[in-house]
Amino acid sequence: MRSFDTLNDLVACVGEEVAVSDWITVTQDQVNRFADATGDHQWIHVDVERAKAGPFGSPIAHxxxxxxxxxxxxxxxFDIRQSGMGVNYGLNKVRFTAPVPVGSRLRARMTLMAAMPIEHHGFQMTWGVSVEREGVDKPVCIAEALVRSYP
Structure with missing residues (x-):
């Protein structure tokens, strides 16, 4: 995990790949709970037996x-030692470029694309996020995430 003392230290990294996350395993239980939370119970996600015979050979994550x-x-x-809070501000672009079979391990590469000062001594940051699936060259998701962080 990479550490920064202040938001200003992080903002100095505009244009750089700032960090790579830990791996996360996507489980069927997680997919089922997400389906319950969102109401999206499409069989390619939650019907394990049917999904095995489907186009992806197994259930896939939403x-x-x-x-x-x-x-x-x-x-x-990463963490920012002297940071009060961060909030999601939105997304500029999102693409789901490859399926995520249940049991996959994912991680993300995060590039700080831009940062601009906002009220209360904070920064609005634009992050390029590329979500990778272990063992596969093509990312499974590419997004531009907007985050507002405050000291």
């Missing part, structure tokens, strides 16, 4: 489940 892991990736990749 694209939005993969996207929802971004905060966990951030938490395991």
């Amino acid at each position: 694209g939005f489940l993969t996207l929802s892991l971004i905060p966990v990736f951030f938490d395991t990749a």
